[in-house]
Amino acid sequence: MTSGSPQLSLYNTLTRKKEPFVPIDAGNVRMYVCGPTVYDFAHIGNARPVIVFDLLFRLLRHVYGAEHVTYVRNITDVDDKINARAARDFPDLPLNEAIRRVTEKTARQFAADVKALGSLEPTYQPRATDFVLPRPDGKPDMVTLIATLIERGHAYVAGGEVLFDVTSMPDYGALSGRNLEDNLAGARIAVDAHKKNPADFVLWKQSSAEEPGWDSPWGRGRPGWHIECSAMSAAYLGDVFDIHGGGLDLIFPHHENEIAQSRCAHGTHEMARVWMHNGFLQVEGQKMSKSLGNFVTINDLLETGAMGGQAWHGDVLRLAMLMTHYREPIDFSVKRLEEAQSKLVDWQRAARDGQSTEDIGPDASVVEMLADDLNFHRASVALDAIARQANREDGQAAKQALGATLEFLGFGRDTLLTSGDGWEEPPHIAAAVAARLAALNGKDFAEADRIRNELAEQGIALMDSKDPETGERRTKWEVKR
Ligand SMILES: Nc1ncnc2c1ncn2[C@@H]1O[C@H](COP(=O)(O)OP(=O)(O)OP(=O)(O)O)[C@@H](O)[C@H]1O
Numbered sequence: 001m002t003s004g005s006p007q008l009s010l011y012n013t014l015t016r017k018k019e020p021f022v023p024i025d026a027g028n029v030r031m032y033v034c035g036p037t038v039y040d041f042a043h044i045g046n047a048r049p050v051i052v053f054d055l056l057f058r059l060l061r062h063v064y065g066a067e068h069v070t071y072v073r074n075i076t077d078v079d080d081k082i083n084a085r086a087a088r089d090f091p092d093l094p095l096n097e098a099i100r101r102v103t104e105k106t107a108r109q110f111a112a113d114v115k116a117l118g119s120l121e122p123t124y125q126p127r128a129t130d131f132v133l134p135r136p137d138g139k140p141d142m143v144t145l146i147a148t149l150i151e152r153g154h155a156y157v158a159g160g161e162v163l164f165d166v167t168s169m170p171d172y173g174a175l176s177g178r179n180l181e182d183n184l185a186g187a188r189i190a191v192d193a194h195k196k197n198p199a200d201f202v203l204w205k206q207s208s209a210e211e212p213g214w215d216s217p218w219g220r221g222r223p224g225w226h227i228e229c230s231a232m233s234a235a236y237l238g239d240v241f242d243i244h245g246g247g248l249d250l251i252f253p254h255h256e257n258e259i260a261q262s263r264c265a266h267g268t269h270e271m272a273r274v275w276m277h278n279g280f281l282q283v284e285g286q287k288m289s290k291s292l293g294n295f296v297t298i299n300d301l302l303e304t305g306a307m308g309g310q311a312w313h314g315d316v317l318r319l320a321m322l323m324t325h326y327r328e329p330i331d332f333s334v335k336r337l338e339e340a341q342s343k344l345v346d347w348q349r350a351a352r353d354g355q356s357t358e359d360i361g362p363d364a365s366v367v368e369m370l371a372d373d374l375n376f377h378r379a380s381v382a383l384d385a386i387a388r389q390a391n392r393e394d395g396q397a398a399k400q401a402l403g404a405t406l407e408f409l410g411f412g413r414d415t416l417l418t419s420g421d422g423w424e425e426p427p428h429i430a431a432a433v434a435a436r437l438a439a440l441n442g443k444d445f446a447e448a449d450r451i452r453n454e455l456a457e458q459g460i461a462l463m464d465s466k467d468p469e470t471g472e473r474r475t476k477w478e479v480k481r
């Protein structure tokens with residue numbers, strides 16, 4: 001830990017307490033977060049773990065040094081939902097080729113989306129399909145882990161599948177607080193005749209000729225969902241590491257089963273020290289999810305008027321997400337986006353003209369608030385205080401601190417000041433935009449184009465969108481850089 005750094009404390013789902021964070025090795029602090037299943041655009045709910053754990057990554061880098069933190073976020077590119085999507089979208093291609101098209105396109109989109117949200121790239125972003133079979137570099141892989149589990153008496157072959165035997169692990173269920181009786185009573189777990197116990201879960205399943213598959217000691221097949229994270233975390237972080245994260249919905253069964261697999265395969269009494277889970281982003285009290293159809297994609301928010309009739313800057317989405325503590329539910333609304341936008345404009349305006357010649361790093365009081373289980377709300381109150389100082393005549397030092405802190409938090413120093421959002425608009429631009437709208441409404445397209453071109457010559461680009469409720473046209477502008 002660098003001198004003067006605060007003591008971190010983090011809430012641990014495993015112990016249900018906030019605890020001081022002590023890394024296993026301060027020279028290499030290790031974190032794994034479950035990443036997206038890449039078959040479709042990510043929705044703004046999926047962005048929540050990305051942003052929350054990016055903030056933690058930044059904080060860890062600050063406290064332990066950027067070179068001393070390893071962050072792994074996987075890409076799940078093998079899944080039955082992907083197969084279905086590939087067959088639907090590319091019916092004429094061989095399935096493997098179709099799958100490749102779907103996963104590559106979606107992974108590219110995901111990378112672009114999360115970059116726009118101000119998130120750093122994780123140290124490693126492994127793809128599950130690279131970890132199915134034994135690897136030339138000898139890193140852990142799924143087939144070897146499954147074989148080890150069978151050897152050690154924790155898994156068995158039945159009905160063409162390899163299954164994990166939950167009764168082989170006395171404390172199975174400790175993370176979610178479910179015991180085996182609960183799991184037996186849980187009627188939602190399909191009772192397959194070939195399972196010894198209804199809670200036993202799949203490590204490997206057979207593939208038909210049409211399904212993607214790999215040759216294994218148990219025939220041609222594909223891995224279950226949970227085993228991939230056991231393999232990829234071990235590959236980059238070792239058998240036991242510091243922090244494992246994801247959304248609340250992953251506690252059971254996904255993380256419970258990761259723990260069972262990893263501990264039983266490696267013979268350890270823990271997989272990760274601290275288990276962290278973000279709350280749900282909700283719409284009218286319900287989890288935003290693809291299956292409920294109540295979702296809006298990150299891309300829609302960044303580029304269209306799908307919410308509130310305007311496109312939102314990635315920094316605004318990021319702040320709108322962080323304004324609520326990461327463990328609480330968020331109701332995502334236009335009002336929240338507007339609040340985030342105006343707050344960010346205030347901060348950026350206050351930081352404007354702060355010289356950034358030397359790297360002064362983030363403000364200590366902001367870091368201290370975040371060190372308390374990522375209390376962003378209190379950090380933002382501290383930022384408000386710095387912004388007030390920066391707005392005074394002698395505010396030069398505060399301006400610098402504010403700018404550096406905004407950057408540390410993953411925001412730009414001036415990203416909103418160069419666009420129409422909430423910033424005092426030079427009157428000639430407002431007048432030209434209004435004149436163009438009038439021309440469009442009067443169907444004088446030549447005049448509308450003339451105005452657009454005139455602004456383009458001054459380096460001002462216009463973006464049109466429609467208000468989803470009224471259908472009314474809205475125009476935003478930005479300075480092209
Ligand atoms: N509404 C939400 N709020 C917060 N986190 C979410 C939400 N929906 C999904 N996540 C998280 O996003 C990450 C990626 O999950 P995944 O790709 O499996 O999406 P998903 O859960 O299948 O989405 P959906 O429930 O819409 O099908 C996981 O960490 C998951 O916990």
Ligand SMILES: [Zn+2]
Nearest residue numbers: 034035229254
């Ligand atoms: Zn996982």
